[in-house]
Amino acid sequence: MNMRSMLYPCLLAATTMCGCATPVTMMKNDATGQVVHCGGGTTGSVVGGAIGYSIEKGRDEQCVKDHEAKGFKKTA
Numbered sequence: 813m814n815m816r817s818m819l820y821p822c823l824l825a826a827t828t829m830c831g832c833a834t835p836v837t838m839m840k841n842d843a844t845g846q847v848v849h850c851g852g853g854t855t856g857s858v859v860g861g862a863i864g865y866s867i868e869k870g871r872d873e874q875c876v877k878d879h880e881a882k883g884f885k886k887t888a
Contacts, residue, residue, distance in 0.1 A: 834869050837876050839884040848884065850875035 836852040851872035876886070 832865055834865065834872050837872065838887045839876065839879050840887050841879075841882065841884045843883055846884075847887075848879055850879065 833854045834851045837850045838847065839850065840847045851869075853868050853872070
C-alpha cells in the first residue's frame with residue numbers, strides 16, 4: 813500500500829473522529845458567587861455526528877434552564 817492510497821482513509825478517519833464542541837455558556841449566581849458553565853462538550857458529536865451534536869446542544873440548553881431556575885444568570 814503506497815502513501816497516496818493510505819491518505820484518504822486517514823483523512824476520513826480524522827474528520828469522522830473530530831467532534832464539534834457546543835458553545836459554552838458561563839453562568840453566575842450573584843447571591844453565592846458560584847460560577848458554572850454549560851456546554852463545550854464534544855462527546856455527543858464525536859459519537860453521533862450531527863445527531864449527537866443536536867443531543868448535546870439540547871443538554872446544554874437544559875443545563876442553562878436548570879441553573880436559571882436556581883438563580884444563576886448568564887455572564888458575557
